[in-house]
Amino acid sequence: MDERGSTPGVTLEDVARRAGVSPSTVSRILNGTARVRESKRRAVERAIAELQYQPNVIARGLARGHTMSVGVITPHIASPFYNETLTGIEDSLAKAGYSPLFVSGHGNLAKEVERVALLVARRVEGIILLNSMMDDEALLNCSQRLPLVTTGRHLQGPRVTSIQLNNEQAAFEATWYLIELGHTRIAHIAGPAHNIDAQERLAGYRRALLQAGLPVDERLIAVGEFHEASGLMALNQLLETRQSFTALFIANDQMAYGARLALYRRSIRVPEDVSLIGFDDLPSSLYTTPPLTTVRQPAYDLGHAVGEAMLRMINGQPVSQPDLPLSLIVRESTLRRRD
Amino acid sequence: MDERGSTPGVTLEDVARRAGVSPSTVSRILNGTARVRESKRRAVERAIAELQYQPNVIARGLARGHTMSVGVITPHIASPFYNETLTGIEDSLAKAGYSPLFVSGHGNLAKEVERVALLVARRVEGIILLNSMMDDEALLNCSQRLPLVTTGRHLQGPRVTSIQLNNEQAAFEATWYLIELGHTRIAHIAGPAHNIDAQERLAGYRRALLQAGLPVDERLIAVGEFHEASGLMALNQLLETRQSFTALFIANDQMAYGARLALYRRSIRVPEDVSLIGFDDLPSSLYTTPPLTTVRQPAYDLGHAVGEAMLRMINGQPVSQPDLPLSLIVRESTLRRRD
DNA sequence: CTGAAAGCGCTTACAG
DNA sequence: CTGAAAGCGCTTACAG
Numbered sequence: 001m002d003e004r005g006s007t008p009g010v011t012l013e014d015v016a017r018r019a020g021v022s023p024s025t026v027s028r029i030l031n032g033t034a035r036v037r038e039s040k041r042r043a044v045e046r047a048i049a050e051l052q053y054q055p056n057v058i059a060r061g062l063a064r065g066h067t068m069s070v071g072v073i074t075p076h077i078a079s080p081f082y083n084e085t086l087t088g089i090e091d092s093l094a095k096a097g098y099s100p101l102f103v104s105g106h107g108n109l110a111k112e113v114e115r116v117a118l119l120v121a122r123r124v125e126g127i128i129l130l131n132s133m134m135d136d137e138a139l140l141n142c143s144q145r146l147p148l149v150t151t152g153r154h155l156q157g158p159r160v161t162s163i164q165l166n167n168e169q170a171a172f173e174a175t176w177y178l179i180e181l182g183h184t185r186i187a188h189i190a191g192p193a194h195n196i197d198a199q200e201r202l203a204g205y206r207r208a209l210l211q212a213g214l215p216v217d218e219r220l221i222a223v224g225e226f227h228e229a230s231g232l233m234a235l236n237q238l239l240e241t242r243q244s245f246t247a248l249f250i251a252n253d254q255m256a257y258g259a260r261l262a263l264y265r266r267s268i269r270v271p272e273d274v275s276l277i278g279f280d281d282l283p284s285s286l287y288t289t290p291p292l293t294t295v296r297q298p299a300y301d302l303g304h305a306v307g308e309a310m311l312r313m314i315n316g317q318p319v320s321q322p323d324l325p326l327s328l329i330v331r332e333s334t335l336r337r338r339d
Numbered sequence: 340m341d342e343r344g345s346t347p348g349v350t351l352e353d354v355a356r357r358a359g360v361s362p363s364t365v366s367r368i369l370n371g372t373a374r375v376r377e378s379k380r381r382a383v384e385r386a387i388a389e390l391q392y393q394p395n396v397i398a399r400g401l402a403r404g405h406t407m408s409v410g411v412i413t414p415h416i417a418s419p420f421y422n423e424t425l426t427g428i429e430d431s432l433a434k435a436g437y438s439p440l441f442v443s444g445h446g447n448l449a450k451e452v453e454r455v456a457l458l459v460a461r462r463v464e465g466i467i468l469l470n471s472m473m474d475d476e477a478l479l480n481c482s483q484r485l486p487l488v489t490t491g492r493h494l495q496g497p498r499v500t501s502i503q504l505n506n507e508q509a510a511f512e513a514t515w516y517l518i519e520l521g522h523t524r525i526a527h528i529a530g531p532a533h534n535i536d537a538q539e540r541l542a543g544y545r546r547a548l549l550q551a552g553l554p555v556d557e558r559l560i561a562v563g564e565f566h567e568a569s570g571l572m573a574l575n576q577l578l579e580t581r582q583s584f585t586a587l588f589i590a591n592d593q594m595a596y597g598a599r600l601a602l603y604r605r606s607i608r609v610p611e612d613v614s615l616i617g618f619d620d621l622p623s624s625l626y627t628t629p630p631l632t633t634v635r636q637p638a639y640d641l642g643h644a645v646g647e648a649m650l651r652m653i654n655g656q657p658v659s660q661p662d663l664p665l666s667l668i669v670r671e672s673t674l675r676r677r678d
Numbered sequence: 679c680t681g682a683a684a685g686c687g688c689t690t691a692c693a694g
Numbered sequence: 695c696t697g698a699a700a701g702c703g704c705t706t707a708c709a710g
Contacts, residue, residue: 012705037680040680056460057460057461058702058704059401061704064686260626284593395687401702
């Protein structure tokens with residue numbers, strides 16, 4: 001194996017000279033865009049090997065008019081959830097020779113707008129926005145010059161498509177599972193009100209209660225910000241209302257961690273005293289004490305679908321919604337109600 | 340605010356024509372590379388605004404001979420630890436107008452070598468390798484054509500520098516803290532033997548015991564793979580040796596999570612029965628039950644230093660080792676020994 | 679099948 | 695101060 005990689009500095013012209021052909025011919029061989037006499041092909045291939053030539057993707061992009069790159073804006077490059085998705089995007093794009101340009105929006109509108117500009121300056125061929133902070137109108141505007149794929153919202157247009165999972169149904173099933181376990185007082189820690197995923201999960205929670213003929217008690221619903229600290233605070237808040245509950249459906253795992261710690265602080269046992277269900281199935285949820293029952297998001301597959309959608313848009317092909325099932329992973333934070 | 344960003348398709352020539360000057364002049368104004376008559380400057384600036392012109396970074400890169408991008412290879416783009424570091428890299432690079440190209444090495448040599456080639460094809464001006472799988476020789480080879488900055492190893496050369504934290508000292512301090520708490524039987528779960536960080540942490544653990552006059556019992560040292568599952572297995576293994584211990588220093592937080600679960604399964608209480616110290620201070624370590632005492636790595640600052648080092652190398656300036664202190668964060672998984 | 683030439687969108691000596 | 699020209703490393707009609 002040769003880890004030395006290729007030699008920058010060697011150009012297509014060097015190859016042409018060495019092989020005794022014109023640059024055009026080398027280019028054609030490289031791209032398989034026309035048949036070339038076998039002897040020349042061999043000479044060129046040898047020259048390429050000897051010189052360790054590797055085409056300059058940048059120059060090729062300029063000449064061809066496309067950069068073979070797509071921008072990906074993440075809310076927080078540091079978030080544990082999105083990374084799986086990023087890997088999925090990277091893999092699907094790679095198959096078509098495209099590279100993702102990952103930049104972080106830092107969960108901040110101004111920053112995000114600035115990043116879009118940066119990506120445009122780099123002439124990406126499309127932009128993927130994971131749970132963008134921009135409103136629909138701004139996104140629609142963006143899509144006029146660049147194909148867009150987004151997650152976490154419902155937006156369809158000629159040059160924009162949203163890949164969305166069925167959060168509502170998954171939340172319904174999670175809540176329903178608690179109901180089946182005999183729980184009737186089920187609290188919910190929701191995500192931020194403006195967040196679509198949060199809204200859908202809340203809706204699924206409500207539908208399950210309704211369908212089971214249970215009352216929806218608004219005092220049992222607290223709102224967090226999708227991070228641990230807010231889960232902890234939301235739980236404390238719930239406890240302060242003095243409304244009893246024996247189970248909790250929490251809109252994401254990070255908040256569930258916070259809630260779990262709040263319970264630990266008050267010596268409320270999980271799952272004996274209260275059952276817990278999260279959402280996301282982060283890698284560490286398998287190792288919380290007790291391991292967390294949660295809804296698994298197909299994060300990698302989502303990324304893959306997003307990448308595929310982008311590729312199709314770039315090529316002007318129609319894109320359809322993929323079917324990406326969410327599934328309840330039952331572990332040890334839930335228990336049949338007993339009293 | 341205008342979220343529409345700029346208009347691709349508008350070229351510098353369009354601006355020149357509209358402003359009634361030559362492209363050269365527009366370029367000079369854009370780059371501040373020469374003084375231009377005030378009236379022309381104003382005309383050009385107006386044209387730029389009206390056309391919403393944004394320079395094509397790619398074309399500029401081709402012309403200037405540099406791409407303003409540096410490649411960053413991460414072991415696992417999905418790892419919770421590296422993301423902070425990536426943000427630091429991104430920020431420091433951004434200040435100089437550089438963009439990082441993040442790619443995942445997938446913790447796999449062949450993949451990593453492939454990624455290096457991809458980055459070279461994109462003509463990055465340097466490559467940052469976070470805990471690379473390549474051996475020193477391969478890295479040295481790489482550095483012959485591209486400046487390299489690495490972490491997690493000791494490597495210095497004309498075009499390669501390693502930014503390394505003092506893991507040994509931090510591990511020493513963590514272990515020493517346990518000793519101060521009165522623990523004498525302290526077990527260790529080490530990282531993979533080939534990993535330099537792991538070696539250093541093990542060395543620090545050993546030095547603390549030695550310095551305290553405590554015996555180093557090899558049966559109290561288990562080896563994991565830096566992920567949760569291996570921490571769980573390592574702890575089980577430790578238990579099977581039937582060597583008693585009242586405290587554990589674990590080479591990273593993820594393994595500490597696994598170990599903590601193993602203890603939970605056997606109803607061994609933390610910290611009453613055994614104290615636990617991890618390494619990394621992942622965001623979720625503040626929310627484990629109990630919150631984990633651990634060594635904080637300045638992950639963001641490390642990334643920042645790495646980015647700075649790369650910039651200096653690109654500019655041919657000398658780079659010096661930054662002073663990045665690790666610190667023990669005492670939380671609730673450690674307790675004075677009592678028996 | 680294959681070469682010479684023009685062009686992608688910039689920058690930068692080179693001459694005024 | 696400023697324009698015309700050449701060049702960065704490729705690709706791709708255009709003519710053989």
